[in-house]
Amino acid sequence: MGGLSVLGRAIKAMPNENYIYLGDSLNQPYTNLPRDELVEICIQNCEFLYEKGVKAIVVACNTATMVAIDDLQKCFNIPILGMWPAIKTATETCGSGQIIIMATETTLASKCVKELLEAYGKDKEIYKLACPKVITLVENGITRGKEIEYLLRDYFKKYDMEKPTTIVLGCTHFGYLGSFLMDIFGQGIQIIDGAVDVVKRLYCVLQEHDILCRTKRDSLCYEIYNSMGAKKAEISKKMLLQFLGS
Incomplete structure (x- = not known):
């Protein structure tokens, strides 16, 4: 659910993009997991997004970044960005x-x-x-x-x-x-x-790879998924809308 705050900032900064969000509430808290298990979970989560055709992935979790970012960047041939405390x-x-x-x-x-x-x-x-x-x-x-x-x-x-x-x-x-x-x-x-810094880096990476969407949309475009199922995904949507309205 924490990554929704990053998604919200990304939507505000780049409203023309099409976003796919996967929250992994099922395996929280990550800090309690052994390293190898967390790396495998992160790879599986990124595979879910990759198979949906995303052009870049933000690992919107500091803990997952600390443990798995190097492995993820080796596994996938698209830009993968992580989170670090500012x-x-x-x-x-x-x-x-x-x-x-x-x-x-x-x-x-x-x-x-x-x-x-x-x-x-x-x-x-x-x-x-x-x-x-x-x-x-x-x-x-x-x-x-x-x-x-x-x-x-x-x-x-x-x-x-x-x-x-x-x-x-x-x-x-x-x-x-x-x-x-x-x-x-x-x-x-x-x-x-x-999250402010990672959204700025995402914008720059999309520009550098010439994959930044410049076509204006009439409405926001995003899909929300959660490893605990549809009910948790609906709660996630409400939290995102709350963040976007703040």
Whole structure:
């Protein structure tokens, strides 16, 4: 369900494209899976999309990217893009404030995040924050309300949120929570969402391969699938429309 926030941003940026989305709620949470099993699941999911004739694939999950992106790019002869926490952007814009990276435990422990922190975060006050229970709520369509607010306040209680703060949304499930986090902790916090960067990269890749759709559509064109079936796909459509309306 988290990838819907990436799809929503892509639709807003490139409304003329035809999108096919596959949500894999059946195998969530990815962070609990052994590496080989997750790689195989990601390959199967990409095969589903590839067989439908897509021209590019965005792996709209930070955890799947950390574990499987190299294997996926070797398996398919179309552009495959992944997600990384926007740590570089955060360090360039945070000033002297603290940076809190919200992500899964797998992402936070990854070699990629370690290298990004070594390259850009040496002189910064940076904290890693895994929020597994929040991911579970978002996966079930809960993106606002007292239940998720209580959880977020509990996760963030160890930080001084009165300080200038940048929050990196390092999991696509958190892409729904940017404005809600600002409602909770104040409009002064800065939210950095890696989905913004991946959509920009997707646009550039489509341009470079001369496969960007330039024909204007009268209406949006997208198909939504979910590994748990039609009912979950319908919930996904509602969440997408909610995101597009925000």
